[in-house]
Amino acid sequence: MKTFDVIVVGSGIAGLSFALGMGRAGHRVAIITKKNRAESNTNYAQGGIASVTSQTDDFELHVKDTLTAGDGLCDEAVVRAIISDGPARIQELIELGVDFTHLGDGRVSLHREGGHSKRRILHVKDLTGAAIEHALLDAVAACPKIEVLEHHMAIDLITFEKLRRKGMSVGPSRNRVVGLYALDSRQGVVDAFAARVVMLATGGGGQVYQYSTNPTIATGDGIAMAYRAGAEIRNMEFIQFHPTALFTYTHDRFLISEAVRGEGAILRNLKKEAFMARYDDRRDLAPRDVVARAIDSEMKKSGAQHLWLDITNQSEESLRDRFPTIFDALLKHGINMATDPIPVVPACHYLCGGVTTDLTARTSLPGLLACGEVACTGLHGANRLASNSLLEACVLARDGVASAEQILKETPLAARKLPDWVDGDMRDPDERVVLAHNLEELKRTMWDYVGIVRTTKRLRRAKTRISNLQQEIMEYYWNYKVEPDFLELRNLIQLAELIVDCALQRKESRGLHYTLDYPDLLPEAIDSVVQIHASMKRSVFPQH
Known part of the structure; x- marks a missing residue:
């Protein structure tokens, strides 16, 4: 049995930010990640992080845009708390070394995306997630209290209730999480990990759909584990399909950032007609649910396999500067986005529901926290406003540190003994x-x-x-x-x-x-x- 104060499952922006806060506070932290430490949904986030940083913007506008996108299901108190905390979290990222893109006059470059009434998306070109991920990984590597266990896949949470079912005596204590089992995939063995706090930061589950913009690691691990342990799950029906993923004849769907539409791209049907005005007054900058349904409707009416995203109204120099990664990726498919329309289709992108948490990342199961896409805080409601997710992860990770500190004070010792995982007579899979x-x-x-x-x-x-x-x-x-x-x-x-x-x-x-x-x-x-x-x-x- 391996014992830590805190176990973090996942190595994206949520998990790394939380682990860094706990490690710097002097607690022994294990980060369990099923691939290498840089493989996370965060690493693939193109667009950026939404926050009020411009004098022409204000919190009330950001709150209004979020509530509008959420279609009546947002928790307004949560929305206000997260949005108001945004600038402070942005400053922390800057102090960690995240170099957000600036304009020639020194101002921070701000993108605008669908559903936003102002330009407020801070970004690092079109690889914002990777820049944040690398900055956090460098900080984690410099913290001696944090141990990163790569190629370890969490299997299930261990609770007092499950120990009682095994016949172990745990006294009259109320049910809580006391650790988890994880498979060391390189060694082929399962280890027991004991901790007073377990933070789930496993991202979403886009791989449940045939077409997804998510990496292959997005398999809903944290939500499934939390559910099996008895935690409350909510609003899982709200799956955000990104309207503009590159159409190919494979299952891969490369994301064409919403910021491309924010910079003037127009959706067209196969007749090259701009059609969004028929569906919403905001046209190509309507929220993602509206745009995705409009594309779905146009495709079904015509039988088309894809539609077009047209940004040929911009110069090649401008597009190469603003979207270097997207530009180069499209060139590999024979598409010059400055001269050619881009074939696009919707693809599964983001899960708005998840493990129910409060604003301190606590779940309904004592000892278990959740942060990031795996969690459902009430921010997104029935539809996530673009680029609010990285903001939510930063804020909840920070608040989760305070919550975990309190749990550690209330729970002085980790479980003394967890039973070993026993494979018994089980055989290796043969089919x-x-x-x-x-x-x-x-x-x-x-x-x-x-x-x-x-x-x-x-x-x-x-x-x-x-x-x-x-x-x-x-x-x-x-x-x-x-x-x-x-x-x-x-x-x-x-x-x-x-x-x-x-x-x-x-x-x-x-x-x-x-x-x-x-x-x-x-x-x-x-x-x-x-x-x-x-x-x-x-x-x-x-x-x-």
Whole structure:
């Protein structure tokens, strides 16, 4: 058993920021990351981080834009708290070495994206996430209290309740998280980690859909683990489909940042007609849910496989300067964005729901915190305003440090002993092709039945197929040794079930959830909530 004060699962902006705060406070911190430390959703974030930094902008405008995008489901108190804390968190990033792009006159360059009434997106060219990630990694490497464990995949959280089910005596203590099991994928062994605080910062789950802008690591691990441990999950039906991903004949979907539309790009159908005015007065700068549904509608009407994003009204010099990464990536596909329209389609991009937390990152399960895309704070509501996510991660990570400090004071010692993981007589998997087939079936099911436009019939069909996949994967779990591909599939199937269950709860069309059966809004915006039933909780131990 390995013991730390704090365990952080994930190495994006949320996890690294929190770990750095705890390590600098003198606590022993382990960062568990299933790939190398730089592989995270943050690293792929192109657009930037939204914050009020210009004299022509103000907090009230940012709050209004966020509430408008959230379609009535945002928690206004949370929105105000996060937005007002933004400038201080931006300054911390600058002090860490993040060099935001500046204009020739020395002012910070600010992009504008859909749903924003002002230019307020700070960025580092079009690789903002990578710049923030590298600055945080350098700071973490310089902190002796932080140990980074690469190629370790968290399997499940360990709670007092699960220890009691195993027959261990933990006294009358109320249920709480006391650690987790993680697979060292290079050694092929599972280790037990004890800690008084566990922070989930695992990002989202875009890989549950056939087409996604997310990296392959985005498999919903933290949400699935939290749900299995008994934490409350909410608003999982709100999946943000980015309107403009590069169309290719593979499943890969390279993101064309919303900032491209912010700089004047126009969406056109295959007849080269600009069509967004038919759907929204804000045209190409409407919020993502509106734009994604408009593109979906245009494609279905014409049978087109893609539409066009046209920014040929800008010079090549300007585009190379503003979007160097996107420009070069498109050139590799034979597209010069200064002279050629870009073929685009929507793709799964961001999960607005997740593990329910308060403004201090606490979940409903004592000892467990969550931050970043894995968490649902109330900021995004039914639709995330572009570039608010990195802001949320910075603010909640900072507030989570204070929360964790309090938990450590209340819990003086980590668990004295956690049982070892026992594989017993389990054998190595001999039919890995089953995993590949099940993953493809899951992704296709979610894309076809739980996409941009939904119906109750489609959702019920998806639920039936997901249930069948769950049964197969559980048989696999109890009979074979665990390995990363299997664990990710297990989590994705759990994630899919949560998305469908929340979608079936919502008898209206709000934000990112649009259903033909209930096209109108209900008078009151209510969260959808799921929590595992006590009778469904199972031991995390394979031998049981």
